[in-house]
Amino acid sequence: MASFCNRCVGTTARLAARPQRSPAASQLAVASLSTSAIAQAGAKKGKPAKSPVKRQGGGFSKVKVGGAQAKQKAEAAALAVRADLIGPEPDLSGLHEFTNEVTNEENVGRPTRFVTQRWDAISAFGLPRNIAKEFARDTPTTVVRESTVAVIDRISKPSNPSSKSNRILLSGAKGCGKSTVMLQAVDSAMQDGSVVIYIPQAINLINSSSSFAYNTDRQLFIQPALSALLLQAIQTANKSVLSSIKLGHDVTIESTSAVGGSTSFAAGDGLDKLVAAGAKSEALSVPVLEKTLEVLGSQTEVNVLLAVDEVQALFMTSEYRTPDYTLLESYALSVPRLLLDYISGRKALARGTILTSLSFSSPRYLPTLELYTGLSGALASPVPLTPYDHVNDYHVAHAKGLEVMNVMEKLALGEAQGMMSIWSKKGVVAQRKFAPQDDWPVVVL
Incomplete structure (x- = not known):
């Protein structure tokens, strides 16, 4: 106790010996040292x-x-x-525009740039992750490849107009350019006046990033927000084409909300009115998306291209869970189920093509054994299937009938020269002039 009293007396003496601060200085010390929001507010007059x-x-x-x-x-x-x-920013105006006139064997290796108007329309659907990063600030450019010519020829001149005979799967090593070839095909289809439905990131359909709810009428889990976003993109990218497609009969759309209700459309109305209604209302988006694909599938006046990148995500278990915490299969969700109807051939576009592509960019969403099994050896599996492996028969059935088209892993000499030409114009590499540029045919538009 004595030592404690001595310390108190000593401390009091030292404090008394210090010079006394003015009231203003005391307030400044409180304002500068205190971390309390109330103390700071009191020190700063006029600021609550x-x-x-x-x-x-x-x-x-x-x-x-x-x-x-x-x-x-x-x-x-x-x-x-x-x-x-x-x-x-480099001046790339000298590059020829990417058009159907340059997608031929004579122009393989030609460096081109995407037309801004069509690029904006494609971007309404979104872009693959790597391509979005690459062209975040630069002018979107590309090179005509042999795979480009082969894919565009296939979708523009099919032997059979029905999508049942035109279900294509782009395959190839990681980074070989599958997503770019699909983008080129989507751009080419837009030039031809086709209706384009492009899904660049199918992983987002199953990774539990969007709301969902069970619907007793359809006996599956619906994704209203995701359906509305897809309809908005379809409306933006195909506005003029959709208005030319007319409804063949009266259509009534029942709401999926708990309140209920319905919306009707008369025969002869443009398909754009139906799409606009679903894009504005999530309560109508799921049945409107289904009806939109049904109308597009039954008409024969306009070509339709359904392009799905990262398609392997539709052949696996999703990240969505039921109330009892059970993981859902992809086909139990409304949007993947609708896409699988056309990819598998259960439903068909009377005049259209299904173009899909694998992606190996995400280790978590690699192609499954079911997908390899359904392709019946057309795509070599990295892991052999053993009698002890369990496969989902529904996923296997969905993959049957897909025609595999391989994208070349290595660039041909002319393709590599075209890429070097673009990079030199962008300042990525030293300026070089390549002889094949002088040999490319002149395109007259």
Whole structure:
């Protein structure tokens, strides 16, 4: 006790010996050292304390004034700094536009650029992850390849117009350009006036990133938000073509919401009206998407291209779970089930093509044994199937009938020269001139 009293007396003496601060200095010390929001608000006159707000995930946080604006300014400043370091955007106007006139064997290796209007229409569906990163700031460019010519010839001049005979699967090693060839095919179909339905990331259909609910009428789990987004993309990319396709009879769409209700369309209405209704209302989106594909499948006036990248995701167990925490198969979800109806041939487009592509970019979503088994040896499995392996017969049945088209792993000499030409124009490599550029035929539009 004595030692404690001596320490108190010594401390009091030292404090008394210090010079006394003015009231203003005391307030400044409190404002600069205190971490309390209330103390800071009291020290700064005229600025009320920031009230806590409830977070969605629980807990509280301070209200941030101008946080979004400050973040946008910081990102803009960072982009400006990077732009100054990188330099001006390269002038690629000299490159020929990617059109159907250049997709022939004589132009293999020719460097081209996508037309801005069609590129924006394709982007409404989204883009594959690697391509979206590559062309985030640069002009979208591409090179005509032998695989490009083969795929576009196949979808533009099919031996049988029905999609039952035109179900194609693009395969090849990782990074060989399957997604780019599919993009070229989608662009080519748009030039021909076809209706295009393009799904660049099929993994997003099964990775539990969108809302879902069980529907007793359909006896499957519906994805209304995902269906509405797909209808919005279809409407944006095919606006003029959809208006020319007319409904052959009166159509009534029943709402999938708990409230119920229905919407009717008269015979002779454009298909664009039906698509617009589903794009605006999630309660109508699921049946509208089904009806849209049904109408497109029955008409024979316009070509239809259904292109699905990362298609292996439709042949596996999804990340969605039932209320008892059981994982759902992909075919138990409305959007994958609808796509599988056409990919498997259960339903067909009277005048159309199904173009799918594998992706090996995500180790978690690699092609399954069921897919390899359904292709009946057309695609070599990296792991042999043994009697002890369990396969889902439904997935196997969905894969049967797909025609495998391989995309060349290595670039041909002319294709490599075309890529080097683009990279030199973008400043990625040193400037080089390649002789094959002078030998390419002149295209007259």
